Amino acid sequence: MERSNLIRTMEGILGEPGVIHEREQLRTYECDGLMNYRVIPDLVVLPETAEQVQSIVKVCYEEGIPFVARGSGTGLSGGALPVESGLLIVMSRMRRIIEVDLENLRMVVEPGVINLWVTNEVAPEGYYYAPDPASQSVSSIGGNLAENSGGVHCLKYGFTTNHVMGAEIVLADGTMVNVGGGKAPDAPGYELLGAFVGSEGTLGIATKITLRLMRKPESVRTLLAAFEDTEEAGGAVSGIIGAGIIPAAIEMMDRLTLEAVEKTVKPGFPDANAVLIVELDGPEDEVASQFDKVEKICEDSKASEIRIAESDDQRALFWKGRKAAFGAMGSVANDYYVQDAVVPRTELGAVLKKIDNLSEEYGLRVANVFHAGDGNLHPLVLYDNDVEGEAKRAEDLAGAIVFACLDHGGSLTGEHGIGEDKKKYMPKMFTDEDMDTMQLLRCAFDPHHLCNPGKIFPTPRLCGERPGPFKMHPLQKAGLVEQF
Amino acid sequence: METKKVDTHGLQNIVGDENIREATEDDAIDGIRPSLVVEPGSAEETSEVLKFARSEGLAVSPRGGGTKMGWGNPPRAADIVLSLSRMNEVIEHVPGDQVVRVRAGAKLSYVQQTLFRENQMIALDPPYPDATVGGVIASNDSGPRRYKYNTVRDLIIGTTVVLADGTIAKSGGKVVKNVAGYDFGKLFAGSLGTLGVIVEANFRLHPLPESARTVAVEVGSYEAAQGAAHAVVHSQVEPTAVELHWDGDKKLVSVLLESIPEGVEAKEELAHVLLKPFGEVRTLNDDEYDDLGPVPRPSGGNGEVAVKLSAPPAELASTMEIVLGAAERRGVKARLRGHAATAIVFAGLSGGEGSIAEVVEEAREIMVRRGGSVVVREAPESFKTKVDAWGPAGDHLALSRALKDKFDAAGTLNPGRFIGGI
Numbered sequence: 001m002e003r004s005n006l007i008r009t010m011e012g013i014l015g016e017p018g019v020i021h022e023r024e025q026l027r028t029y030e031c032d033g034l035m036n037y038r039v040i041p042d043l044v045v046l047p048e049t050a051e052q053v054q055s056i057v058k059v060c061y062e063e064g065i066p067f068v069a070r071g072s073g074t075g076l077s078g079g080a081l082p083v084e085s086g087l088l089i090v091m092s093r094m095r096r097i098i099e100v101d102l103e104n105l106r107m108v109v110e111p112g113v114i115n116l117w118v119t120n121e122v123a124p125e126g127y128y129y130a131p132d133p134a135s136q137s138v139s140s141i142g143g144n145l146a147e148n149s150g151g152v153h154c155l156k157y158g159f160t161t162n163h164v165m166g167a168e169i170v171l172a173d174g175t176m177v178n179v180g181g182g183k184a185p186d187a188p189g190y191e192l193l194g195a196f197v198g199s200e201g202t203l204g205i206a207t208k209i210t211l212r213l214m215r216k217p218e219s220v221r222t223l224l225a226a227f228e229d230t231e232e233a234g235g236a237v238s239g240i241i242g243a244g245i246i247p248a249a250i251e252m253m254d255r256l257t258l259e260a261v262e263k264t265v266k267p268g269f270p271d272a273n274a275v276l277i278v279e280l281d282g283p284e285d286e287v288a289s290q291f292d293k294v295e296k297i298c299e300d301s302k303a304s305e306i307r308i309a310e311s312d313d314q315r316a317l318f319w320k321g322r323k324a325a326f327g328a329m330g331s332v333a334n335d336y337y338v339q340d341a342v343v344p345r346t347e348l349g350a351v352l353k354k355i356d357n358l359s360e361e362y363g364l365r366v367a368n369v370f371h372a373g374d375g376n377l378h379p380l381v382l383y384d385n386d387v388e389g390e391a392k393r394a395e396d397l398a399g400a401i402v403f404a405c406l407d408h409g410g411s412l413t414g415e416h417g418i419g420e421d422k423k424k425y426m427p428k429m430f431t432d433e434d435m436d437t438m439q440l441l442r443c444a445f446d447p448h449h450l451c452n453p454g455k456i457f458p459t460p461r462l463c464g465e466r467p468g469p470f471k472m473h474p475l476q477k478a479g480l481v482e483q484f
Numbered sequence: 485m486e487t488k489k490v491d492t493h494g495l496q497n498i499v500g501d502e503n504i505r506e507a508t509e510d511d512a513i514d515g516i517r518p519s520l521v522v523e524p525g526s527a528e529e530t531s532e533v534l535k536f537a538r539s540e541g542l543a544v545s546p547r548g549g550g551t552k553m554g555w556g557n558p559p560r561a562a563d564i565v566l567s568l569s570r571m572n573e574v575i576e577h578v579p580g581d582q583v584v585r586v587r588a589g590a591k592l593s594y595v596q597q598t599l600f601r602e603n604q605m606i607a608l609d610p611p612y613p614d615a616t617v618g619g620v621i622a623s624n625d626s627g628p629r630r631y632k633y634n635t636v637r638d639l640i641i642g643t644t645v646v647l648a649d650g651t652i653a654k655s656g657g658k659v660v661k662n663v664a665g666y667d668f669g670k671l672f673a674g675s676l677g678t679l680g681v682i683v684e685a686n687f688r689l690h691p692l693p694e695s696a697r698t699v700a701v702e703v704g705s706y707e708a709a710q711g712a713a714h715a716v717v718h719s720q721v722e723p724t725a726v727e728l729h730w731d732g733d734k735k736l737v738s739v740l741l742e743s744i745p746e747g748v749e750a751k752e753e754l755a756h757v758l759l760k761p762f763g764e765v766r767t768l769n770d771d772e773y774d775d776l777g778p779v780p781r782p783s784g785g786n787g788e789v790a791v792k793l794s795a796p797p798a799e800l801a802s803t804m805e806i807v808l809g810a811a812e813r814r815g816v817k818a819r820l821r822g823h824a825a826t827a828i829v830f831a832g833l834s835g836g837e838g839s840i841a842e843v844v845e846e847a848r849e850i851m852v853r854r855g856g857s858v859v860v861r862e863a864p865e866s867f868k869t870k871v872d873a874w875g876p877a878g879d880h881l882a883l884s885r886a887l888k889d890k891f892d893a894a895g896t897l898n899p900g901r902f903i904g905g906i
Contacts, residue, residue: 090502103798140839158638159661161637162672171777176784177880180881184795184827184855184856185827186635187794187878188857189674189881189884190674191671191673192648194667194670194884194886195668195671218720224564242579245691247734275690282747283720283750284750285743285747285749286744289743289744289746289747341658343659374659374661375659409658410657411659414659414661415661415663418663430654431654433654434655436651437645437647437653437655437668438666441668441887441889456665
């Protein structure tokens with residue numbers, strides 16, 4: 001289809017304000033939260049209803065046009081990076097809360113609804129939505145679903161996938177299906193919802209999502225403990241987990257991170273080489289007793305200082321310091337590269353040491369801030385883009401850190417996703433058979449590779465279908481894929 | 485139904501003579517007696533067995549402990565039972581990581597015993613003591629503690645599967661937090677062996693609770709049962725399980741409370757207060773706990789048909805009414821056990837087979853319309869020819885069929901037992 005024709009067709013579905021086609025405006029959407037990769041989409045469309053999404057996708061299917069869905073664009077792996085000659089379907093106008101059903105502890109929302117709105121909606125009644133990625137004030141539920149977002153509290157409460165009960169999905173051929181039941185548990189059939197959540201937008205577009213709500217815990221206690229080094233702080237983490245305590249969160253920040261947040265949001269953290277924030281929640285007596293234990297464990301691990309949040313404001317200040325960590329890096333370096341990788345908790349000490357060595361070897365500073373409870377590291381590689389070769393060196397170092405994590409039995413990513421950024425690393429973690437098998441799933445959902453093509457897998461494979469309504473896939477034409 | 489005569493030579497070369505035997509009546513699946521039981525010792529042998537079966541056009545039924553072979557519809561064919569009982573080790577348990585890796589043929593109860601020594605557990609408590617890890621995953625079985633810990637899909641962090649064409653593939657890993665690649669662990673949960681054979685699984689673990697109390701309330705009506713469950717769930721007592729018992733004179737809701745010793749009493753006190761409006765409340769002693777605790781539920785046998793009803797939690801009372809009313813009108817005897825807070829009700833139905841079938845069909849018609857489901861769990865073969873085990877598949881049937889087609893185009897694995905004839 002000619003571009004002008006496509007614009008007219010889309011305007012027919014969405015009206016003129018729902019279609020962006022001027023090059024300057026399109027540039028706004030050329031990347032997501034990961035700015036190293038930029039592609040200007042052919043068109044941006046902004047549907048307001050599920051039916052519109054369906055109509056758009058049907059046109060794409062008939063014309064063989066690849067499409068990418070995007071929520072708020074906060075993703076950190078390029079999952080919402082547009083594809084060339086493709087459509088970017090921006091879901092941010094689908095922002096209705098459709099149903100609040102406290103009796104059944106569920107809420108039905110459109111994908112553009114912002115994560116934090118869900119909790120805000122039910123907080124007055126004493127309920128909340130557990131997944132709380134650091135981006136929660138801007139990131140959308142649809143994006144959270146695609147990435148299976150975590151957050152600081154997932155150690156105890158799990159990830160997005162554990163809090164989604166159902167989804168209405170528009171498949172790549174424009175069919176609409178409901179997966180997961182949504183109302184009642186254990187819908188018979190394949191666990192398609194579990195396969196969909198975390199598929200990084202490659203299996204379809206969610207247009208309606210049922211979320212599980214939780215009753216707020218009776219008591220929340222938070223402490224901050226300072227340590228001589230990250231090893232001692234790590235010892236405290238092991239001690240806490242070893243005591244059979246599952247805190248709502250355990251976060252660690254190293255000296256460089258502490259310096260950066262002190263320069264920006266000024267939380268007044270202790271002057272130390274490592275700081276832990278530990279939060280417990282639950283029934284009051286249980287929390288009180290375990291909190292004493294945690295304090296004792298920190299003392300035994302030679303904490304130089306322990307501060308206990310005495311008010312909600314103080315707790316908020318602790319968390320402000322933690323949540324500002326990424327952004328604060330701008331105060332200690334011109335540029336930084338956010339890495340996301342996972343190691344088994346017992347390997348934390350060894351991996352941190354390796355990161356230190358790598359940092360020295362590459363001559364670049366690395367700030368460490370991470371979810372210590374579940375071994376999810378976020379090393380921030382600091383560099384200066386104006387110094388020739390540093391950007392490349394930073395990327396190489398970030399890669400070397402991930403490989404170190406894999407060597408210790410970890411994973412390429414804990415919560416940011418593979419997306420565009422890490423697909424080249426996938427063969428380090430999975431065999432060809434593993435990835436081919438994963439792509440069978442893709443072939444069932446999207447045999448013509450239209451839905452967010454080119455992400456996750458280094459070698460996308462088509463599915464052996466007879467050519468569909470169109471002749472050759474654009475990726476195939478470009479020599480980027482081979483027939484499966 | 486005819487089962488094919490299998491040429492055993494090809495299989496002998498793969499697993500050795502001693503690991504093949506002729507199937508007996510005990511190996512039959514809904515009356516269909518396979519030819520052979522084959523026990524591979526590794527993922528590679530499993531792969532070879534499946535390749536052989538596929539090339540010979542034989543149907544394969546994977547089997548763990550064999551406790552749930554009656555689930556699902558009667559298979560269209562079953563030539564080989566692929567038993568995982570030799571693949572039964574705990575591969576790795578690192579207490580500090582709270583992760584365990586096991587081969588799928590390991591009994592869950594055995595794995596748990598190993599973990600208990602380090603005060604840890606896989607937070608799954610399905611009722612069959614002989615069930616294997618692989619079987620629990622494939623059947624997505626769960627127990628009362630699912631209220632707090634959720635189900636297989638939420639606890640599994642990695643899998644190795646063997647597809648019908650012999651491909652050995654893994655997904656996930658041995659860290660709890662991991663979003664690299666697609667997640668088969670979830671996809672295979674509840675797939676009843678129709679997509680591939682699970683040979684290895686990794687789970688996240690939880691600490692064993694230090695102390696527990698079970699507080700129960702006698703309830704006189706469906707509404708009181710629902711009210712009691714609602715009161716507990718919407719409080720801050722954070723129960724581990726909320727169970728329904730409805731069998732003859734035994735009509736109560738029991739609440740399992742787990743915590744540390746310093747926390748359990750406050751929970752117990754609060755539960756008493758919360759449940760008081762709905763009937764007589766008491767904390768169960770150990771003997772009563774054995775009877776009213778988490779495990780027993782109707783599981784078929786002696787002609788009883790075991791059915792699982794699932795509804796939105798706020799419809800527990802009407803769910804009870806639907807099934808008990810339909811049973812009473814037809815002179816069918818019904819006993820219920822269930823997870824009151826999640827509104828999953830297991831009904832044991834006994835009486836005339838035709839009448840039970842009518843009860844199931846009537847309940848299913850209403851429950852499905854309300855967004856729930858009615859699944860026949862265990863029933864005599866004759867019953868299964870009358871009533872579909874799963875009920876309607878919803879609007880994703882075409883997608884589910886496409887999935888089956890991609891993973892097992894030849895229909896080697898458990899043909900016909902799953903939803904929609906898959």
